[in-house]
Amino acid sequence: MPFKPVNFKSVTRRLKLHSFPYFCGSNFNPLATKFSKETYLYWYELMQLIRQFELMSEEKYKMDGKIRGFYHAYIGQEAIAAGCMTGTRPEDLFITSYRDHGLAIAKGVSVNSCMAELYGKATGCAKGKGGSMHFFGKDVNFYGGHGIVGAQIGTGAGLAFAEQYRDTDNVVLCYFGDGAARQGILHETFNLAMLWKLPVIFICENNNYAMGTSVERTSNVVDIYKLADAYEMPADTVDGMSAEAVHESVGRAVKRAREKGGPTLLEIKTYRYKGHSISDPQKYRTKEEVDEYKDKDPIQQVRKTILDNKFATEKEITAIDKRVYDIVVESVKFAEESPWPDDDEVLKDVYMDKNYPFIVD
Numbered sequence: 120m121p122f123k124p125v126n127f128k129s130v131t132r133r134l135k136l137h138s139f140p141y142f143c144g145s146n147f148n149p150l151a152t153k154f155s156k157e158t159y160l161y162w163y164e165l166m167q168l169i170r171q172f173e174l175m176s177e178e179k180y181k182m183d184g185k186i187r188g189f190y191h192a193y194i195g196q197e198a199i200a201a202g203c204m205t206g207t208r209p210e211d212l213f214i215t216s217y218r219d220h221g222l223a224i225a226k227g228v229s230v231n232s233c234m235a236e237l238y239g240k241a242t243g244c245a246k247g248k249g250g251s252m253h254f255f256g257k258d259v260n261f262y263g264g265h266g267i268v269g270a271q272i273g274t275g276a277g278l279a280f281a282e283q284y285r286d287t288d289n290v291v292l293c294y295f296g297d298g299a300a301r302q303g304i305l306h307e308t309f310n311l312a313m314l315w316k317l318p319v320i321f322i323c324e325n326n327n328y329a330m331g332t333s334v335e336r337t338s339n340v341v342d343i344y345k346l347a348d349a350y351e352m353p354a355d356t357v358d359g360m361s362a363e364a365v366h367e368s369v370g371r372a373v374k375r376a377r378e379k380g381g382p383t384l385l386e387i388k389t390y391r392y393k394g395h396s397i398s399d400p401q402k403y404r405t406k407e408e409v410d411e412y413k414d415k416d417p418i419q420q421v422r423k424t425i426l427d428n429k430f431a432t433e434k435e436i437t438a439i440d441k442r443v444y445d446i447v448v449e450s451v452k453f454a455e456e457s458p459w460p461d462d463d464e465v466l467k468d469v470y471m472d473k474n475y476p477f478i479v480d
């Protein structure tokens with residue numbers, strides 16, 4: 120059968136989304152260990168979209184000064200977003216740290232609203248008030264974007280508690296870094312999550328550094344997955360440069376959680392090619408170390424599988440790249456033409472809503 124690229128326009132129109140075809144999450148078998156052409160093409164397109172979004176926004180930050188404030192790139196870690204999307208379904212909830220661009224886009228927060236958020240515009244996914252660290256998309260079950268290291272571990276378990284309380288079979292994927300794994304909140308949360316068998320997958324994105332501090336310098340325990348042992352929580356260590364490996368381990372953990380079997384800790388070993396944030400001189404690692412990981416680049420691996428299996432030709436892959444590039448260029452136009460937030464927005468949504476249901480005087 121000739122290669123038929125995903126028709127973005129018809130899919131996004133149907134789903135009333137302006138972004139990546141989020142429908143894909145429900146189209147795949149989470150327990151698959153052999154992957155179809157559609158899966159590889161989906162992975163490729165999603166990972167390229169995330170990477171091109173960040174390459175473009177970094178340029179807008181550094182060269183044009185259009186974006187300001189904190190900014191943490193996901194480049195190198197994209198296979199985690201890809202494997203997690205095909206291992207879950209749209210109703211499942213994601214919550215993560217400030218390194219949030221990739222997971223937000225994967226979940227279906229529109230690329231336009233992500234770029235506008237970086238620009239601080241009113242059309243941004245956090246109304247232009249959150250910036251890079253606080254992307255949000257409740258309508259697509261993306262619960263942020265959190266700046267306090269480790270805070271989302273507790274909040275993620277809280278989301279899972281709510282799903283259990285409402286008796287759904289939705290699962291929460293709660294992401295945090297290797298540095299966050301050293302926070303005390305992890306232990307309190309693991310304890311209660313296991314006690315109550317909450318439907319949550321704790322995903323440690325171990326990129327080997329917390330700012331400039333390597334895993335070896337933060338604890339005697341360098342195998343983070345072993346922290347689960349103290350709570351008799353199932354755990355696994357996963358190759359984060361492989362979308363296949365991520366999908367397989369996430370699929371297994373999600374199945375257990377959906378069937379009321381409780382949480383899992385996955386330590387996904389990954390790497391960030393860029394510095395901790397946009398202003399990191401990276402004196403703590405060598406160029407050779409970065410190159411070693413670039414040789415295992417997840418996008419190139421998936422591209423090779425697509426070509427080796429003749430899932431698509433070079434020309435067809437170039438067409439995907441072009442489509443992705445156009446989406447990103449369009450998002451820049453959207454952000455630049457969008458209005459700034461009104462002055463009277465400045466104190467709204469900051470602390471609490473007047474009608475917040477649980478707080479009374």
Ligand SMILES: Cc1ncc(C[n+]2csc(CCOP(=O)(O)OP(=O)(O)O)c2C)c(N)n1
Pocket residue numbers: 216218266267268269295296297298299300326328329330395
């Ligand atoms: C409670 C708290 N302490 C310190 C910081 C400053 N800080 C921001 S990011 C970071 C490193 C976290 O590293 P890691 O959890 O490995 O995530 P990564 O940046 O590698 O994704 C630190 C210490 C913070 N934001 N919050």
Ligand SMILES: [Mg+2]
Pocket residue numbers: 296297298324325326327328329330
């Ligand atoms: Mg880290």
